Amino acid sequence: MEAVKAEINKIPRSLSKQARRKQLIEATIKCIAEKGLSGTTMADVTQLAGLSLGIVNLHFQSKEKLLIETLSYISDEYTSGLTKIFNDKNLNTEQKILAHINFDFSRKIIDRNKLAVWFAFWGETKSRPTYLSICASYINEIANNLTALFALLKQEGNYTKVDPELVCTCYTALSDGLWLDLLMTPKGLKPAQAQLVAMHYLATQFPNHLKTRTGI
Amino acid sequence: MEAVKAEINKIPRSLSKQARRKQLIEATIKCIAEKGLSGTTMADVTQLAGLSLGIVNLHFQSKEKLLIETLSYISDEYTSGLTKIFNDKNLNTEQKILAHINFDFSRKIIDRNKLAVWFAFWGETKSRPTYLSICASYINEIANNLTALFALLKQEGNYTKVDPELVCTCYTALSDGLWLDLLMTPKGLKPAQAQLVAMHYLATQFPNHLKTRTGI
DNA sequence: CAACTGAATGAATAACCATTCATTTTTGTG
DNA sequence: CACAAAAATGAATGGTTATTCATTCAGTTG
Known part of the structure; x- marks a missing residue:
């Protein structure tokens, strides 16, 4: 006592x-x-x-306001980290994309406590529009930035067949799904492996820039 | 009245x-x-x-048992649909994979009410092991089946560089992420588009078998 | 150091909600 | 049709929890 x-x-x-x-x-x-x-x-x-x-x-x-501030807190942490990368003048296009992926699977972001919070709120977005609106604002901004990066890399690397918007949608969904995997089956997929899965996909689109080792 | x-x-x-x-x-x-x-x-x-x-x-x-039965109900619906496809003797490997994807994005499965239920429970798995164990049992079975299909297609199509397990992990995470998209931004991504995104990924692995139109 | 200010406390309150079970209603059977 | 069995009802109960606010406490200022 x-x-x-x-x-x-x-x-x-x-x-x-x-x-x-x-x-x-x-x-x-x-x-x-x-x-x-x-x-x-x-x-x-x-x-x-x-x-x-x-x-x-x-x-x-009120409790509801605490919950909303909590969601905003982890949203801000995520968004501001990515914004910093996007605006970093010392990085070229490829480096920015790599930094983005590294950030998506960094310790700070894929902390299981925070993942649990993300999915707890996402599971309630259909019934609570407030939660949705908090997420919607940053989702769009990040998607626009990432699409722009893919468009640049397409140009720089002459990847004529790449559709930047499609790649952004696919990468974003993929990393969300990998986050879910990390939350639900921590004994299965490990953070480093999850990142390799994401890299594996991007390597199919930009093979000269982003390579992965074989195996996961 | x-x-x-x-x-x-x-x-x-x-x-x-x-x-x-x-x-x-x-x-x-x-x-x-x-x-x-x-x-x-x-x-x-x-x-x-x-x-x-x-x-x-x-x-x-009790209420808790109702909730558990509800999760089991949609889990069973999903698992039994996929098992039926996997065991269908009239389909070849490619057709089974296509049927699997079609099922993943069929009306019955991507019903927004049911998606909301999936994510509501997934958001609580860390704190409620019971929910996790219900999901864990079917997740493994489906992954094994799907990996086996990818291994077969690799053999049949001479895709020497394909890693079936990796492709299964990647496809599964991707479709989970697309489901989340469909739940959260129904005004954005449409079911048919989501399916094309999934196809787009598989086409990178099995280009001679699974082709997608350009654009989403 | 005394008076003051704002932060923090936690007992009390009021609202909410799962569960119970005595009672009522329906169904099937002889 | 009568009667027993099964199904369904919903008022009452008891436990839980967000919120309030009178009181206590810590830091600051003159």
Whole structure:
């Protein structure tokens, strides 16, 4: 009891509002991963954060708003990472595409807790338009950027038969599906293998630029 | 009021146990699609089925069992359809693969209500091992069958560089991702287009057997 | 150090919801 | 038609959980 109290007290009360919100959002991510979206209660979240029951309503007004902020949090993390790559002037087209794939399968992104959160919300988009609208805004932007990169590589490499939009749709669906695999069967597919699968597809479109080793 | 009562009364009370269960499961599918897994209540399900509140516990003992039976129901529908194709002695290898893809994107399977149910449960697999075990059993069987088909086509068509297991992993992830697309952005990707995307990938592996038109 | 401010607490409240079961309705059978 | 068995009903129950807010606490300022 004393030990617990001591540990809790390590967290200063004067954390800025922003930091306290982040602390709660990260507890929410863990909670959704462990108990599911429907099984996540305010008591769970606040206990995991080492704070008191009423704190979520103080900082987020309601549970629903906390959930929305949590989805926005991981969406922003993903989008901003990709935007940075897309705008990096030191990378050429091929390097940007490679960086994009590396990012899609990096530790930060394919963390199983975060994957659980993605799919928890995606599973509810049909019934909750708010969740959908949060996702829709970034999906379009990323697709446009990625399509543009594929179009450039097509030009630069004389891949006359490549359809950039089709490749973008296919790659995006493929990586979503691989994410699902990583979430559901962690004993099966490993992150590095998943990335190779994605590379394998892109190598069929841009064989002179993106090569994969044989086997997975 | 009279009209409602009349309509309800159309459903005979003497429906066999099996049929009543099916009626409730189908109401559950609609409900999960409309309100999400967390938002689905017993009152919702039974009202949608035009029956009384207590009926679920009569036929399924608990809400949790109803949900599990609902997942099993759509899993069985999917698995049995694919098994039938795989065991069809009138189809050659190429035709079986084509039939598999056609089935994956058939109306029956990519019904948005059912897609919503798939993803609702998948989003909770990390926290509910029961859901995972229901899915795990059929996933393996289908993967083995499909890999075997790809291995056969590789042999028959002399595709020396094809890795059947890799192609199976890639195709499966791709179709899962396309399903997600169909669920989340129904205004974007259409079922027929999604199928063409899947075909486009397989055409890169078996170009002499599976061709796609240009464009999506 | 005393007064003040805003952050944090958690007991109390009110709403929601799965489950139970005494009662009613329907069906099939002799 | 009567009667037993089976199926269905829905009011009542009890457990769970989001939200509220009076109170406590920590940090700051003059």
